[in-house]
Amino acid sequence: MRRARSTAPPAARGSPKVERDEGGGRKMDDLKKKGTPDRSKINMHEDFEVKYWTKTLGVSKEQLQKAVDKVGNSAAAVRKELAT
Secondary structure, X not given: OOOOOOOOOXXXXXXXXXXXXXXXXEOOOOOOOOXXXXXXXOOOOOHHHHHHHHHHHOOOHHHHHHHHHHHOOEHHHHHHHHHO
C-alpha cells in the first residue's frame, strides 16, 4: 500500500529553514550555500578566511590584521599594502 504524499509546504514537512538577512538574501555564513567565496574581501572574523589569506599572502595573522586595519578589507588594497 502506498503512502499518500503530503501537500503541506516544505517547512511543515521538516525541511531545514534557510535563514535570511534583512534584504531577503541568504546569510553569509550559511554553510549549505554552495558557490565560490568572495575573494575580493577579507573577513577577519571567519577562521577559514584568515587561514586562506595568511597562506595565500604568506603572512602571519597579526600582519594580515594590521594591514586590514590600515587599508580596509579589500584584498587588492591589502595585497598592495603588504607589498610595500
